[in-house]
Amino acid sequence: NAGVTQTPKFRILKIGQSMTLQCAQDMNHNYMYWYRQDPGMGLKLIYYSVGAGITDKGEVPNGYNVSRSTTEDFPLRLELAAPSQTSVYFCASGGVSGEQYFGPGTRLTVT
Amino acid sequence: GQQVMQIPQYQHVQEGEDFTTYCNSSTTLSNIQWYKQRPGGHPVFLIQLVKSGEVKKQKRLTFQFGEAKKNSSLHITATQTTDVGTYFCAGEWSWGKLQFGAGTQVVVTP
Numbered sequence: 001n002a003g004v005t006q007t008p009k010f011r012i013l014k015i016g017q018s019m020t021l022q023c024a025q026d027m028n029h030n031y032m033y034w035y036r037q038d039p040g041m042g043l044k045l046i047y048y049s050v051g052a053g054i055t056d057k058g059e060v061p062n063g064y065n066v067s068r069s070t071t072e073d074f075p076l077r078l079e080l081a082a083p084s085q086t087s088v089y090f091c092a093s094g095g096v097s098g099e100q101y102f103g104p105g106t107r108l109t110v111t
Numbered sequence: 112g113q114q115v116m117q118i119p120q121y122q123h124v125q126e127g128e129d130f131t132t133y134c135n136s137s138t139t140l141s142n143i144q145w146y147k148q149r150p151g152g153h154p155v156f157l158i159q160l161v162k163s164g165e166v167k168k169q170k171r172l173t174f175q176f177g178e179a180k181k182n183s184s185l186h187i188t189a190t191q192t193t194d195v196g197t198y199f200c201a202g203e204w205s206w207g208k209l210q211f212g213a214g215t216q217v218v219v220t221p
Binding site: 031035040041042043044045048050058090092094097098099100101102103104105 | 117142144146152153154155156159199203206207208209211212213214216
């Protein structure tokens with residue numbers, strides 16, 4: 001099992017550009033999440049999904065979009081990147097008892 | 112909204128010493144989880160506490176959940192350099208959604 005995988009590992013974007021952060025899990029989990037982590041801070045929930053075709057906003061959804069067409073994949077789309085979106089992005093999937101398994105993260109810089 | 116506060120934010124420990132990090136919620140939790148994040152790494156699930164007053168141990172780590180299910184603590188005995196990292200608590204109010212604290216960053220000096 002690869003667990004939760006994320007691509008890319010690093011990315012530099014110019015202001016106004018768009019990109020998609022990829023996330024995939026092979027544990028057949030229904031729940032999946034996107035978080036951002038700013039330096040020295042905890043994790044803030046951007047979006048989550050309780051199953052294919054179902055997504056909902058978290059604490060900080062503005063500037064992002066998600067889709068969940070399959071159980072395995074949960075991509076995060078950034079439209080019109082802004083410097084405030086510079087952060088480390090973690091994708092996670094939820095186990096049967098509610099514990100979460102995190103991917104290795106994507107470090108994004110917007111300049 | 113729900114908030115989880117964690118103290119201290121930073122803990123500098125001599126190898127072999129004990130320390131405790133605390134987590135407090137503004138409202139009653141259904142459960143609390145603890146995660147560890149090594150420098151440059153991703154959060155890794157450590158444990159989940161569900162019952163009021165629950166105590167769980169993992170080797171040198173002892174986790175407690177308060178009687179009112181609004182606070183929790185993590186106590187590490189005989190700290191080792193492998194304990195370096197940031198420890199997050201995360202409270203769960205509705206199934207599947209966690210509110211993370213800001214974390215306690217632990218630095219261990221030999």
